[in-house]
Amino acid sequence: MTNTEKIFSFIDTYAASSEELYLEQVIEACKQWVAGESTPELNEPVTKEEIRRGLQLAILKGMKQHAQPNHQMTPDSIGMLLGHITSKLVQNCESTTVLDPTVGTGNLLYTVMNGIEGDVTSFAVEIDELLVRLAAVTAELLEQQVTFLVQDALRPLFIDPVDIVVSDLPVGYYPDDENALNFQLMPAEGHAYAHHLFIEQSLNHLKSGGYALFVIPANLFESDHATQLHDFLKKEAMIRAVIQLPSALFQSKVHEKSVLILQKPSEEIKTMPEVLLAKVPDMKNKHAMARFLQDLDEWAQQE
Ligand code: SAM
Numbered sequence: 001m002t003n004t005e006k007i008f009s010f011i012d013t014y015a016a017s018s019e020e021l022y023l024e025q026v027i028e029a030c031k032q033w034v035a036g037e038s039t040p041e042l043n044e045p046v047t048k049e050e051i052r053r054g055l056q057l058a059i060l061k062g063m064k065q066h067a068q069p070n071h072q073m074t075p076d077s078i079g080m081l082l083g084h085i086t087s088k089l090v091q092n093c094e095s096t097t098v099l100d101p102t103v104g105t106g107n108l109l110y111t112v113m114n115g116i117e118g119d120v121t122s123f124a125v126e127i128d129e130l131l132v133r134l135a136a137v138t139a140e141l142l143e144q145q146v147t148f149l150v151q152d153a154l155r156p157l158f159i160d161p162v163d164i165v166v167s168d169l170p171v172g173y174y175p176d177d178e179n180a181l182n183f184q185l186m187p188a189e190g191h192a193y194a195h196h197l198f199i200e201q202s203l204n205h206l207k208s209g210g211y212a213l214f215v216i217p218a219n220l221f222e223s224d225h226a227t228q229l230h231d232f233l234k235k236e237a238m239i240r241a242v243i244q245l246p247s248a249l250f251q252s253k254v255h256e257k258s259v260l261i262l263q264k265p266s267e268e269i270k271t272m273p274e275v276l277l278a279k280v281p282d283m284k285n286k287h288a289m290a291r292f293l294q295d296l297d298e299w300a301q302q303e
Contacts, residue, residue: 026055031137034140073104074111082111084115125149132148136148172194184200214259245280278292
């Protein structure tokens with residue numbers, strides 16, 4: 001068995017032996033592992049990615065039981081792509097700070113953190129308390145330095161500005177109109193879109209010159225309120241890339257996603273860089289994928 005399989009089997013055996021909520025038992029099994037009370041027998045060396053993947057399998061099993069539409073874990077195919085891009089964008093930095101305002105299980109954040117060489121610390125925000133406990137115990141096992149905030153991430157965040165934001169945006173209306181009035185992206189009529197407000201909030205917490213990488217609905221720039229979003233981005237950010245993800249990753253057209261990369265303007269950036277418009281090829285096609293990643297690396301090197 002691989003380490004990933006052994007880790008899944010260790011957690012699953014513990015979690016499935018109880019009537020309690022499976023995800024609660026996943027947390028319990030991880031706590032025992034952290035405390036050294038009960039640990040899986042693994043082949044040395046054990047990598048952070050093996051631990052993340054083993055936990056991911058157990059969490060995915062638990063999420064089927066505890067299904068909530070807006071809580072879906074970011075799939076590895078998307079996480080790996082964001083991880084690859086981030087690692088290239090920060091490759092010359094000695095230390096990097098990251099914010100994920102919608103951290104969920106932490107799967108996306110840890111894929112990104114595991115890929116960064118050098119010192120990396122993060123802030124993670126999440127409104128669902130069970131997911132925060134899950135993400136927090138995972139951070140301990142991965143020995144990643146993460147500060148968690150259990151709150152509505154669209155409320156004030158008491159954190160220092162970061163180098164990188166990553167977020168798989170929750171899509172839909174934001175119900176708190178009163179709080180939404182604090183954002184430029186609150187429309188004159190009706191509710192604001194949460195995914196729009198998250199973009200604005202992320203830019204508020206980014207250092208000048210820093211990057212924000214979002215998993216967005218593929219139709220973000222065609223939906224209603226898109227003109228307002230466009231005008232806001234023109235004023236407050238530089239659109240650096242829009243990368244279309246393969247349709248095969250999604251159940252239907254309405255669920256399709258893209259990756260949006262923004263950079264916060266800085267005095268050092270004198271000319272507006274070109275926008276990379278790209279489409280991820282069929283991920284099973286190794287040659288096409290290698291070529292695509294090479295193009296991405298060249299784009300990131302221009303930074
Ligand atoms: N990247 C995450 C992962 O890998 O598990 C998945 C993110 S999921 C698509 C979106 C997350 O945003 C959910 O966990 C949801 O609870 C959280 N969320 C939604 N609205 C929020 C808010 N206002 N403040 C903080 N978190 C919120």
